[in-house]
Amino acid sequence: MNLELLHLEHKEKSLEKRYITNAHIEPILDKLKSSFEINVVGKSVLGKPIYSIIAGKGKTKILLWSQMHGNESTTTKALFDMLNWLQSDTKEAKAIRDHFTLCILPILNPDGAKLYTRENANKIDLNRDAVAQSQPESKVLREVFNTFKPDFCYNMHDQRTIFGLETDGRPKPATVSFLAPAYNEERAINNHRQKAINLIVAMNDTLQNYIPEQVGRFDDSFNINCVGDYFQAAGVPTVLFEAGHYQQDYEREVTRKFIFFALLSGFHSINENVIVVSKNDEYFNIPQNKNVFYDIIYKNVNINYENKEKIAIFASQYKEVLFENYVMFQAFIKEINNLDIAVGHAEYDCKGDRYVGKNGENFPDFDTEANFFIGSDRKFINGVEVE
Template sequence: MNLEQLFDQNKEKTIEGRYITLENIEPLLNKESLKNDVKIIGESVLGKPIYSYTKGNGKTKIYLWSQMHGNESTTTKALFDFINLLNNGSDLAKELLNSFTFYCIPMLNPDGAKLYTRANANSIDLNRDSQDLTQPESKILRAIFEDFKPDYCFNLHDQRTIFGVADTGKPATVSFLAPSYNQEREINETRLKAINLIAGINEVLQHYIPGQVGRFDDSFNINCIGDTFQYLGVPTILFEAGHYPDDYEREKTRKFVFMSLLASFIILNENDIVHNRNDKYLNIPQNNVSFFDFMYKNVKINYDGNEIITNFVAQYKEELIGNKINFNAYIIEAGDLKGYYGHYEYDAKGALYKDGQSNIPKENQRADFNFDGKAFFVNGKLKN
């Protein structure tokens, strides 16, 4: 099966980039081919509708939700790509719909999506509200869980560009977690089902992004929704869409999330899961904070009258300006920075740092500077 071809055939071309809001997805949910399977299941803090999409009549029930954090939109795009596949009339679609019943919440946090914030309109992280259930969005997610009684839960997120795969120097383009169900991080039958499935997905992804799949930290926190659902006896898989080289809009990463979703359902449908693949799961390298967006090496700076050679790094801040996400680069720190990598790296080869004010890169300063007055950088990148 050609997963890349299936992605190209089913990609929802009307949504792209990082800023995905309710206004972007409502036209899709109102399409003739979808609207009979769409319901409004509640409202956000600011009264925005929260939609569900349900499709299939199969025995195995799959519960998927995206944009629990409003500024994490990659999996929302991939979810609509997958919904397109379910509606394309192919033999694969028919097989999946006969085997599964899919219950999707494409955007759990529409207020956060509009504001491009992690939290909801009450500044509450919904992924820390699974016990107290103080927010309407959290209550909706839990109520559907109890009513739908899923066999598997798919908790769909994005992660920052700072994550790499262990110490390999490769970005964690997609990461997974079978959340713990207790403080001891033990493995029971429920968690093992999630572990086995992740191991199968990883084997598929290694053909496309070798060495770029990570395993998320499994420290237990009952306030997190994945840990709660695992504790309640439903196999739950955390998806983290991360960075692919030069893909800050996450258009390539969405493809690998789509592939992961489709691969997981094919594996489940074919019952192609070895009884215990915990070793395979643990062999997936753990996520590690090892990247900056920019790294500049062997830079000469003038520190208290002394010239020294050092390195410094810069990071993008994603800033919402006029309904568009702007990636603005700011200097983070200078130093040895051993063990860290840059998605963009530049060797200054001993050239002197200059920014018009000093010869020292300062924290939180815009990344506009030059080396020896010859190589000029604007917003972190070398200007041609």
């Protein structure tokens, strides 16, 4: 399959950028009713519907859910791209429909999606509520899990731009990361976790053709309160997807494509039964995510520190702020004069010129907006140099 061409043909163009809510997906669900079964499986804290999509009629059942954290929408976009492909007349799509039954919860946390927050309306992280089951959204997911009885679970998330992978050269962004969650404190590998490991290796093999050295492995510390760990412990092979940063792709429009690639290659690998051989070495050779990036770094800056001039380095990081149904990226100064600052997604060499803040100060203040001058003529607005 030409994955690039498939995504270009089937990308859901009505879903774009970072802010995705029920209001955005409901018109698409209306169109998908002719191909798939659409249900309301429950309600959120604020009474918003939680939708499910049943696609296919095959024996192998996969439960997929996205936006458990409301502000993590990249995988939601990729799921609808995949559904557009799945309803096509190609022999590959028909084979998946014949061999799989997919149960998809595209937005598990509609209140958090509307507010653009990680938590639900009760300010609870649903991914720490697997045991307590204190929230209606958690109960909906558990009920679907118990009723659907999946053979695999896909727990789909976004990860921050800070995560990268150390390579032989310059660190690279962790554009897509995976995890086969642990099922016990010892992080042992049983048959169920082994299947998840082998599946991840198969998806990684595909992604290396497109984003070499930009696929990571998430930390596998065990926490039974996390949904993935809980379902793995319940005996269902579970894979965590983390959609991360691609170079300058803050809207995650490129990353969604690679999640689409991973989904299709994973279905193919399960269908062709190529995930039966132990792939532990290959899995643990996938580099682990590390906190190595800032969004922007400014090097060789002249600052005045304790009445002494010195050449320093500082960094800024974007905060995602919802404004009139649009997510804005606002840069704030986050790290100052720390030589351990590793690498930025963007970097500026200030060439020894002086930092000048908006009030004329010569030292950047922590957690203030990144609007300043370097020297007399280099102007930075929202962290970026402007003409």
